[in-house]
Amino acid sequence: MRADAQRNRALILDTAELVFAAEGAAASTEEVARRAGLAIGTVFRHFPTKDDLLTAIMKRLLARLVERAGGLSGPYGLFTFFGTLVAEAAEKRTVVAMAGVDIGAAMGALDDAVGELLVQAQSAGVVNREVRLPEVMALLTSVGQGALHGGWDADLQQRTLAVIFAGLVPPPRA
Structure with missing residues (x-):
């Protein structure tokens, strides 16, 4: 995996932990992408x-x-x-x-x-x-x-x- 892809994956996971812990089941992957500063497509490439x-x-x-x-x-x-x-x-x-x-x-x-x-x-x-x-x-x-x-x-x-x-x-x- 390329270095930028590894960084994005780690950023998505770090952000998702925070978002789901704070907002619970209602949190969306779109919110994870927004808070991570990434396009939703980037999130879906890593996690469909x-x-x-x-x-x-x-x-x-x-x-x-x-x-x-x-x-x-x-x-x-x-x-x-x-x-x-x-x-x-x-x-x-x-x-x-x-x-x-x-x-x-x-x-x-x-x-x-x-x-x-x-x-x-x-x-x-x-x-x-x-x-x-x-x-x-x-x-x-x-x-x-x-x-x-x-x-x-x-x-x-x-x-x-x-x-x-x-x-x-x-x-x-x-």
Whole structure:
């Protein structure tokens, strides 16, 4: 793909994320083109339908989550990733809902990165050694799905994460 075509594609995706997050399902590809400063034909060359555009946005969001999870390390990387996932889901809920993404299937792509974060947290003693990856992925999927339903302001995000984190820590030693 030519450099200008790559720039246009990235600009369209960046703009579409903002437009759909702000305006919801009523937003149009024409509005995306207008805000990006591009002709509608340019948008349609890259994304022939609104669904194609939404699918591309979701693939990019998931790739970002995988990259973020892979870029974290240390004893609290898992906790940081939980916070990142909740914030992303709450912010991008309109796009995710419009794209009709199966959150459980999408989360499968994160297994390796989250598994490594879990091992690091357990090795550092900040997560109970009895906790397994399937439980962590179920929690991530559930909290991500919850954030998609809206009303997840920063306070609710923090309270929910506090409950999850309290359940992950090792029990007190007797």
